[in-house]
Amino acid sequence: MSFRIAVTGAAADAARRTVPTLVSDLVASGITALDPALWGPEAESEAAKRLGWTESVAVSRPLVPEILALRATLDEAGVTRIVLAGMGGSSLAPEVITRTAGVALTVLDSTDPGQVLAALGDHLEETALVVSSKSGSTVETDSQRRVFERAFREAGIDPVGRIVVVTDPGSPLDASARAAGYHVFNADPTVGGRFSVLTAFGLVPSGLAGVDIGELLDEAEAMALAVAVDSPENPGLILGAAIAATVPRRDKLALVSDGTHILGFPDWAEQLIAESTGKIGTGILPVVLDVDAPELTENLPDLQILRLVDDAGTTIFPTDGTDEIRVSGTLGAQFLVWEYATVVAGRLLGINPFDQPDVEAAKIATRTLLDARPEPAPAAFISAGIEVRGTAHVIGAASDLASAIDALLEELGPDGYVSVQAYVDRLQLPQLAGVRDLVAQLSKRPVTFGWGPRFLHSTGQLHKGGRPSGVFLQILATPQEDLSIPDRPFTFGELIQAQASGDASVLAEHGRPVLTLTLTDPTANIAALFGALK
Known part of the structure; x- marks a missing residue:
């Protein structure tokens, strides 16, 4: 199996108690069927237009040859360096994808002038810029695009051949980028930013940098059935219950990379969980920790420890005396399982996991x-x-x-x-x-x-x-x-x-x-x- 989960202690109790109800309520198949009523009437209008991520693998397949063709064009033009201007899900997803694949990608997700200058000053003549913004009006990304356009022109480089745009169809950036002649990839507008890892936002910069994005989609597709079925062994249901249904609730979730081959995954999961669940006075706070972090020896009653490992074991509820969650799997599988788990957690918390009101x-x-x-x-x-x-x-x-x-x-x-x-x-x-x-x-x-x-x-x-x-x-x-x-x-x-x-x-x-x-x-x-x- 391309994803494994082992839960013990309070997390196991939560899963045993909660998963059967999730199964009988047909939550997993409901998510897959794009049922917006799963999170209550107040969330229904937002959920109705934010469940497209469940279909991202199929929707994104046609993007792969277009991305590879553009990559070949950039190679012929002498481009050896990809810079990504993006914030939130637009940058965190490609960062973990490229780091795990061992592929170079300069991620510019800062407005610090020194950091922007460093991105501008590194082999500009061999650089292409991916401008990634769902709304098309993100102030950080807009500012980064403007200085790169100026730098390209001052260096005698036509920005049209060096700037690639990823945005939602009809956004302000979509219109202005097409008018300027830039290569534009439109993402699926029914997918929120933090769920966009398997859409153009995750795939375009990663593919242009040299990642095998077809394999990434294959990894996710291999998990599609397991997370879609109403089964007590559904890893998305187990993980969602383990992080959101402990009694009393452990509302801090320690994310510890402990031997996993995947690099930087907790930073991506941090946004997904925090922005999806942190509202109306509740939420799960992700805490990204190293294996020797002080919190791990404090026995904090409200901290649930989750370790990302390369072999979580083969059983769902082991009884080895520990009190933690362990997960392992391929990167594509991890992405899909965590997306399902997060919206399951939202249902258990009684909140809308798709908005960000604050x-x-x-x-x-x-x-x-x-x-x-x-x-x-x-x-x-x-x-x-x-x-x-x-x-x-x-x-x-x-x-x-x-x-x-x-x-x-x-x-x-x-x-x-x-x-x-x-x-x-x-x-x-x-x-x-x-x-x-x-x-x-x-x-x-x-x-x-x-x-x-x-x-x-x-x-x-x-x-x-x-x-x-x-x-x-x-x-x-x-x-x-x-x-x-x-x-x-x-x-x-x-x-x-x-x-x-x-x-x-x-x-x-x-x-x-x-x-x-x-x-x-x-x-x-x-x-x-x-x-x-x-």
């Missing part, structure tokens, strides 16, 4: 700040060269960096979590990811880590719409060099600042504690930050 609030706040472009609010104080800002309860009792961090963690309840959000150039400051483990050691609670602004298209929905138990640590960096955006009144530096400030304001409006640390000299400030956390 994402737009941060976008509106960002647009407002970009329109006005006010001066940044003055720092409450500066400690070790780091500007410190935050909500009143956090800053009120703080006098230096260490006390500000302590004040934030004091707002953390016994069932809470910490979200670390790094709005920085992750190519220049990869070591900043080490903050996650230090905060976990301090807080003794689950800690998520997200690179900004990409997490706004991922866990950002759950932060505002899920249970109000999170505290938020923003880390910003003063850019060493800024970059203008053609025909826009703001720069990339101003854009990423507005995105961080906008999200902080929305979190504060929702009553979430926020601490914002701005590194004025990132290289020099890192040591002070790590020192305060220790």
Whole structure:
């Protein structure tokens, strides 16, 4: 079988208790039959236009020869490097596909000017850009496209032969790209962004980069029957029940890559689960962890551990004394099973897994700040060269960096979590990811880590719409060099600042504690930050 699941402990209890009802309610076959009533009357109108992902393998097959033909054309033109401008599902899916296949793909899912400049400055003469946006109006992707168009023209390269667009039919980007003469792939409009891995959004950049996308579709197709049948052995039903039906509910899900050949899968699953389930005061918080993460030895009662392995075993409910979920399988099979499991979890949680009602609030706040472009609010104080800002309860009792961090963690309840959000150039400051483990050691609670602004298209929905138990640590960096955006009144530096400030304001409006640390000299400030956390 191309997918295996083993569940023990609380997860096994949840599956034993819940799966028979899911089977008798014909949930799996209902999903496959595109039944929008499975998530209740309030979700029905949205679900009616968002179930196309169940048919993605068949719908996407005709794309494969077109993608391969374009790849051959680009090869003949000397293109050896593919850059992907995309956010959320548009970038996370191709990233895991190409990493697992060992194929190079430059993923540009940041508005940090340094990271954009790095993408522009690497062998531009051998580069093609894939612009990937479902709505066709994503501000990050639009800005990235504009600077690449300018760079191509300044280098004497016709953008028409170097820019490929993936978008929904009829979107603003669809119209403008066709008018400009770009090669356009239309994706299935009945598939939401986070479910789009097996559509043009996942396949076009991956195929152009050199992945065998036909094999990926074959892997998914091999699982299609197993997830569609109303059977107690349906892995989608088992996984959905295991992550959403524990009693009491374990609403934090540790995603641990533990020997699997698949690279980066938890980052893709994080968006799928968080954005699908985190709303109306509930949700499952994915926590991406390494095998030696502090949380794994804390025995946290609200943390369900799930390990991605290369052999999960052959039984569904083993009794080996552990208390966890183990899954294994081919990449295509994993994608399809997790999509089914996520919408099953949505049914069990009583929410609509297809909308994202709280994402737009941060976008509106960002647009407002970009329109006005006010001066940044003055720092409450500066400690070790780091500007410190935050909500009143956090800053009120703080006098230096260490006390500000302590004040934030004091707002953390016994069932809470910490979200670390790094709005920085992750190519220049990869070591900043080490903050996650230090905060976990301090807080003794689950800690998520997200690179900004990409997490706004991922866990950002759950932060505002899920249970109000999170505290938020923003880390910003003063850019060493800024970059203008053609025909826009703001720069990339101003854009990423507005995105961080906008999200902080929305979190504060929702009553979430926020601490914002701005590194004025990132290289020099890192040591002070790590020192305060220790």
